[in-house]
Amino acid sequence: MNAASPHGRRVALVAGASTGIGRVTAHALAARGDTVVMVSRPGGRGRQVADEIRAATGGDVHYHGADLTLLADTRAMVAAFRARWSRLDVLLANAGAYHHRRRVTTEGIEATWALNHLSTVVSVALLADLLVASAPARVVLTSSNAAAGSRIRWEDPERRRGYQGFGAYAQSKLANQITTLALARRLEGAGVAVHAMHPGFVATEFAGDAGALTPVVRLAKRWFGRTPAQGADTLTYLATEPAALATTGGYWVDRRQRPMARAALEPGAPERLWALSVARAGLSDGELAPVASDRAANAA
Numbered sequence: 001m002n003a004a005s006p007h008g009r010r011v012a013l014v015a016g017a018s019t020g021i022g023r024v025t026a027h028a029l030a031a032r033g034d035t036v037v038m039v040s041r042p043g044g045r046g047r048q049v050a051d052e053i054r055a056a057t058g059g060d061v062h063y064h065g066a067d068l069t070l071l072a073d074t075r076a077m078v079a080a081f082r083a084r085w086s087r088l089d090v091l092l093a094n095a096g097a098y099h100h101r102r103r104v105t106t107e108g109i110e111a112t113w114a115l116n117h118l119s120t121v122v123s124v125a126l127l128a129d130l131l132v133a134s135a136p137a138r139v140v141l142t143s144s145n146a147a148a149g150s151r152i153r154w155e156d157p158e159r160r161r162g163y164q165g166f167g168a169y170a171q172s173k174l175a176n177q178i179t180t181l182a183l184a185r186r187l188e189g190a191g192v193a194v195h196a197m198h199p200g201f202v203a204t205e206f207a208g209d210a211g212a213l214t215p216v217v218r219l220a221k222r223w224f225g226r227t228p229a230q231g232a233d234t235l236t237y238l239a240t241e242p243a244a245l246a247t248t249g250g251y252w253v254d255r256r257q258r259p260m261a262r263a264a265l266e267p268g269a270p271e272r273l274w275a276l277s278v279a280r281a282g283l284s285d286g287e288l289a290p291v292a293s294d295r296a297a298n299a300a
Helices: 020-031 046-057 071-084 111-133 145-149 165-186 211-224 228-240 269-281 285-291 295-299
Strands: 011-015 035-040 061-065 090-093 137-142 192-198 250-253 256-258
Touching: 011 020, 011 111, 020 035, 020 046, 020 090, 020 228, 035 046, 046 061, 061 071, 071 111, 090 111, 090 228, 111 137, 111 165, 111 192, 111 269, 111 285, 137 165, 137 228, 145 165, 165 192, 165 250, 165 269, 192 228, 228 250
Parallel strands: 011 035, 011 090, 035 061, 090 137, 137 192, 192 250
Antiparallel strands: 250 256
C-alpha cells in the first residue's frame, strides 16, 4: 500500500541528486523537513550521499538508483516511487550530462537527448496525477543559458548527422525550456507550477567529457565557476518559496524571471516538441491522460 510522508511532510523527488546542485538542494530540502527521494545512477555515490545528508540533517532521506538515460529505468524509477509514496509535492528534473562524442543508449536513443530531455518528459507525464493530487505542487527543470543560440533540429533531434557535443547539449537545454511551456499549459489550473532555471557556470564534475577542451573547462571552472551552493540557490528557491507558486511557465536566473531562448517562444514549438517527444518515449494515451491538452476542458 502506498504511504504518505510521515507527519504530513512534503515529498520531493530530486533527479541528479548525488553531486553538484542536486546534492545541495536535496540537503536543503531535507534540512527544512521535507521527505527527500534522491535519484542518481547506480554504482555511483548516491546511496552514500543520501546517508550523509540523512546523518547531517536528521531528515527523512531515501535513495533510488536509476540510469535515467534509459527510458526503461526511468519508468522503473517512477513505478518504485509510486509503490512507496502516495503524494509528490516537488519534482526536480536536474539529471543531465554532456557528451563530447555521440553516444547511443542500449535503447537506440542519443544519450544527451535521452537523459537531458526524454527522461524528464517521461517522469513528469507518469507522475502528473500525484502532483495534481498533492497541489500546490512544483516541477522545476534545470536548463541553461546555453539554449539561447540553439534551435531544435526537428527532423534530426538526435543528431545523427553532424553531431557536436555543445550543440547537442544546448538543444537539450532549449528542449527543457520548451517542455516547461508545454507542461505549464497542460497543468494550468491544476495547482502545479512548472518552471525552468539556469544555475550558472558551476564548478562541479559536470562536462568532464569535453574532449580536447576538458582542461580548458576545468581551468575555467576553477577561475570563474560558481560554487554548487551558489548554483543551487535558484533551484532551492523554486522548490521552496511561495512566490514560485504564483506563476508558471517561467525561466529563472538568480531568483528572477528572465526571457526564455527565442526559439522556445516560436509559435507552436511546445506542441510540436511535446508530440515528437511522447512518440519517441513511447508514452500511451492512457499514460498521458493527466497531461492531455484537453484535461482542463474535460475537468470543467
